[in-house]
Amino acid sequence: MACIFAVSTLFLGGTLWLALPTLEPADRQFLQIPKSFQQLQDLNGLLKKYRDIYPYRIVVCYVSTYLFLQAFSLPGSMYLSILGGAMWGVARALPLACFCVAxxxxxxYLISAALGPALLTLPKWKAQLEKWSVKIQANKDNIISFLIILRIAPLPPHWVVNVICPHVGIGIIPFWISTALGIVGVTVIHTTIGGGLDDMTSPADFHLISWKNFFGLSAVVVGVMIPVGLRYWFGKGVETVEDVEEEQEIEEGDPIIAVGPPPVNKFSHNRPLLVRGEDERSYSSEEDDDEDVILESGPAIDIKANNSADSDANLIILDPSPSSSNSTIPRV
Structure with missing residues (x-):
């Protein structure tokens, strides 16, 4: 993780060094990631100064910095969204900020997918993952809407969602789409605030928590839940129709009192042993047909009785082999 962070920092520094225009010595102190309202005001004035001269370079620097903050879940993303609204207006800053966030x-997500399995060996992380896995499986049919609501809700933190999603079976495409759509409502508020940044004097002028913003986010949540409600409603109707069709098929069909055994080949070992009626006679005839068949018989055995006084007999056997002659068995 440290190596990835170091390489990413070098990449960001190189991008800014190549893309940023040559700044005047007095302006270099204002070039930093804003973490306060005053730093945001200073950076806004600096970027507006060079925006019209180097428009594409400013966009490249803005996108690179935004991606760096989001990839490592560092603070400052809200200020960049506000800054985008101040420089380009809501119409252009909104899609750009949503793209950067997603x-x-x-x-x-990819960093967690590569390095996260090592953390799953810890019981605490594993228990947390199993908890979220159950929630994901319960909302698997409406996963996009579920993730969008997670982005709108203040809890859990967004970095938790980014880290857990690759380990609970959420693909990268649904993750990107849900993130881009889920951040729209909040980004609209931030970019709208940025549109009036020049007239603000303190962070209290942001008015992040207001009834207007509350109802706006509520409208987004309702819009997201409409497809879920429609899917549930029509899915319930389809199940009802299927149940009715199954009942009609059962009523229209002939009643089945009992089901006999499946047909068995007569040469099979699974034939029934007890057969009655006509089947019994046919079965017995088949048994008669199955008696042993004599293919070839040897010569007959000729036994001659001897009328001698001792009533002994000589047994004459013909050798079945054609080459041998008749032989006489000695007297027994």
């Missing part, structure tokens, strides 16, 4: 979260 792609950066996917990078975190």
């Amino acid at each position: 792609t950066g979260a996917t990078l975190c």
Whole structure:
């Protein structure tokens, strides 16, 4: 993990070094990831100064920084969304910020997929994973809507969702789509705030928590749940129709009192032993037909009686072989 973070940091530094325009010495101190309202104001003024001169370079630097923060779940993403709304307006900043959030979260997904199995050997992480696996399996049919609501909800933190998803059977494509759609509502609020950043004097002017934002996010949740409700409603109707069709098939068909044994070949060893009526006679005739068949018989045995006084007999046997002659068995 340390090696991946070091390489990513070098890549970000190289990208900024190549893409950023040459800054004046007085402006270099404002070039940093914003972590406060004042730093956000300073960076906004700096980027607007060079935005019209180097438009594509500013976009490359913005996207690279956003992906870096999302990939390692570092703070500052909200400020970048606000900054995007201040520089390009809601219409252009909204799709750009959603793309950066979804792609950066996917990078975190891939890092977790590569290094996460080592953490699963720890009982605490394994128990947490099993807990979320049960929730995912319960909402498997509506996984996209479920993930979108997780993105809108404040709990659990988004980095937890990024880390757990590759280990509970969620593919990378559903993950990216759900992240991009789930972040739309919050990003609309951030970019809208950025549109009025120049007129703000303190973080209190953000008005992140307001009834307007609450009802806006609630409308997004309702819109996400509509497909789930429709799927449930029509799925229930389809099940009812199938049950009725099965009952009609049972009523229209002939009643089956009992089911006999399947037909068995007469040469099979599984034939029934007890047969009655006509089947018994046919079966007995088949048994008669199955008697031993004599293919070839040897010569007959000629036994001659001897009328001698001692009533002894000589037994004459013809040798079946054609080459030998008749032989006489000695007297017994």
